[in-house]
Amino acid sequence: DALEPYMSKRTLELHWGEHHRGYVESLNKYLEKDDILYGYTLDELIRVTYNNGNPLPEYNVAAQVWNHDFFWESMQPGGGNLPILGLLQQIEKDFGSFSNFREEFTETALTLFGSGWVWLVLKRNEKRLAIATTTNAVTPLVWDDIPLLSLDMWEHAYYLDYKNDKARYVNVFMDHLVSWNAALARMARAQSFVNLGEPKIPVA
Amino acid sequence: MALRTLTTRKTLTTFPQQLRGLQTFTLPDLSYDYGALEPAISGDIMQLHHQKHHQTYITNYNKALEQLDDAIVKGDASTAVKLHSAIKFNGGGHVNHSIFWKNLAPTKEGGGEPPHGSLGWAIDQSYGSLDKLIAKMNAEGAAVQGSGWVWLAVDKELKRLVVETTANQDPLVTKGPSLVPLIGIDVWEHAYYLQYKNVRPDYLKNIWKVINWKYASEMYEKECP
Numbered sequence: 001d002a003l004e005p006y007m008s009k010r011t012l013e014l015h016w017g018e019h020h021r022g023y024v025e026s027l028n029k030y031l032e033k034d035d036i037l038y039g040y041t042l043d044e045l046i047r048v049t050y051n052n053g054n055p056l057p058e059y060n061v062a063a064q065v066w067n068h069d070f071f072w073e074s075m076q077p078g079g080g081n082l083p084i085l086g087l088l089q090q091i092e093k094d095f096g097s098f099s100n101f102r103e104e105f106t107e108t109a110l111t112l113f114g115s116g117w118v119w120l121v122l123k124r125n126e127k128r129l130a131i132a133t134t135t136n137a138v139t140p141l142v143w144d145d146i147p148l149l150s151l152d153m154w155e156h157a158y159y160l161d162y163k164n165d166k167a168r169y170v171n172v173f174m175d176h177l178v179s180w181n182a183a184l185a186r187m188a189r190a191q192s193f194v195n196l197g198e199p200k201i202p203v204a
Numbered sequence: 205m206a207l208r209t210l211t212t213r214k215t216l217t218t219f220p221q222q223l224r225g226l227q228t229f230t231l232p233d234l235s236y237d238y239g240a241l242e243p244a245i246s247g248d249i250m251q252l253h254h255q256k257h258h259q260t261y262i263t264n265y266n267k268a269l270e271q272l273d274d275a276i277v278k279g280d281a282s283t284a285v286k287l288h289s290a291i292k293f294n295g296g297g298h299v300n301h302s303i304f305w306k307n308l309a310p311t312k313e314g315g316g317e318p319p320h321g322s323l324g325w326a327i328d329q330s331y332g333s334l335d336k337l338i339a340k341m342n343a344e345g346a347a348v349q350g351s352g353w354v355w356l357a358v359d360k361e362l363k364r365l366v367v368e369t370t371a372n373q374d375p376l377v378t379k380g381p382s383l384v385p386l387i388g389i390d391v392w393e394h395a396y397y398l399q400y401k402n403v404r405p406d407y408l409k410n411i412w413k414v415i416n417w418k419y420a421s422e423m424y425e426k427e428c429p
Contacts, residue, residue: 018402060349113293114372115350115393136350154350155393156402164256164394 002077006176011160019156020068026061042066043141050142063137067117067150070139074149076179083180087148087187090196094129102174105131105151109170112153120149120183122190146190148183226273228266231259232302240310244410246399254305257394261297261373268294296373300353300388307387309416319417323386323424330365337367342408344369345391356387356420360427384427386420 003012040048046066049059082098083091095101108131109118116135123130123145132140140147151173158169234254239247268290275283309315318324318334331337337356344367345354352371359366361382368379376385389411396407 014401022402113289114352156397159394159397163252163398164260 003075003177006161006172007075008161011157014160015152015157016068016072020065023061023064023068027058027065030058030061046139046141050138060137063139063141066141067137067139068152070147071117071150071152073182074151074179075173075177076181078176079179080174080176081180083183085184087180087184090129090187101131106167106170106174108133109151109153110166115154118151118153119147122146122148122187122194124194127194127196146186146193148186148190149178151178226269228269229262229298231255231262232305234305236308236310236313241308241315241414244414245308245396249394249396249398252398253301253390253395258298258301261294261301264290265294265298292375292378293373296375299375300373300390303385303388304390306419307389307416308411308414309418311413313416314418315414315416316412317417319421321421321425322428323417323421326365326424326428338412341367341389342405345389345408346405348391351392354389354391355383355385357383357385358424358427360384363428384423386423387415387417 042062042065045062046059049056049062051059082088088098091098091101095104105118105120112118112133112135114135116133117139119132119134119140121130121132121140122128129148130145132145134140151170153166158166162169162172231254234250237247238250238254241247241250268287272284272287272291275281275287319327324334327334327337331340341354341356348354348369348371350371352369352374353376355366355368355370355376357366357368357376357380358364359380359382365386366380366383368376368383370376370379376383376388389408391404391408396404400407
């Protein structure tokens with residue numbers, strides 16, 4: 001109940017306890033039967049079962065396990081406020097300002113059709129931050145981008161607390177739940193894979 | 205004087221629109237009370253589903269149609285094409301839900317009463333029995349990833365029954381141009397979450413108690429007299 005009143009205990013009990021747990025159990029059941037897939041890490045499993053756009057049946061459960069893990073860690077009690085340090089700088093560089101980013105994020109979340117996720121990702125090739133949406137269980141991992149934050153826009157994530165008022169859910173997420181600390185940590189790790197600026201090479 | 209130019213400009217823009225006859229859509233009424241489908245579907249869900257979700261689809265569909273109309277008149281092809289996904293989603297939502305309300309009926313008005321006549325016979329022919337059809341539809345409905353619908357349809361060319369699923373609000377014709385929907389079941393989470401939480405199979409099991417087979421039979425007999 002630590003995320004009350006923004007995300008109710010009941011929602012977490014169901015979302016984590018039933019949905020997420022269901023995905024984990026289904027995945028374990030699949031892996032019991034399939035020798036080929038056994039032994040992969042979760043990240044690798046997702047990429048392999050995505051099969052370049054023709055996902056195998058294990059893909060949905062594997063990706064949803066990962067997605068939900070990522071989502072829980074994208075939130076914290078007492079979240080919200082603004083990102084700090086390098087992350088804020090990068091957001092301002094790639095979106096103009098934090099409020100531009102927030103507006104675009106909200107707009108994207110509200111215009112998503114059907115079930116899916118909204119992400120703040122670091123794009124590997126373009127070396128910049130971007131907002132991405134994915135449908136159902138797709139995750140930016142399969143495009144080799146590095147996710148920093150996610151928001152679950154499947155109806156089960158908000159229906160009990162907000163019914164169909166998606167706008168309120170997204171705004172509450174931004175105001176009170178989003179964990180910029182987690183995003184900052186992920187960004188720091190991502191920078192070991194993506195060169196965002198000129199490396200500072202010492203002269204002498 | 206400014207007021208006068210305001211009013212004349214307004215009539216100038218509305219007048220051609222009325223000439224063109226752009227029709228706007230309104231929320232159709234249900235032929236039963238929100239609580240009449242209990243305990244299969246709760247009154248809360250029915251009210252939210254009808255007044256909020258369906259209404260939102262209609263509002264956004266009307267908006268998209270207006271924008272499309274505008275783009276067509278101006279010859280703006282790229283905007284017109286860009287609006288297609290909004291029209292498919294919101295228009296599809298309106299079409300699908302309008303069918304859905306007619307697919308449901310309170311038990312005292314025949315909801316759940318198995319089909320007699322030619323549809324009943326066709327079901328036995330194609331699936332063995334009504335129970336087998338229901339089991340098949342429930343399995344396919346439960347297997348839909350994310351949001352979508354499960355349908356019992358008749359192919360009006362081949363004159364046979366088909367069970368299909370569609371994603372999001374895609375209308376049934378996206379799966380086959382000659383498919384005519386007889387029964388559609390909404391498996392978006394908003395259709396059952398408040399009552400059944402994540403146990404979609406329970407929702408699917410119980411909804412058959414309020415399915416209006418009379419409507420389905422009528423539609424079937426129209427295509428296969």
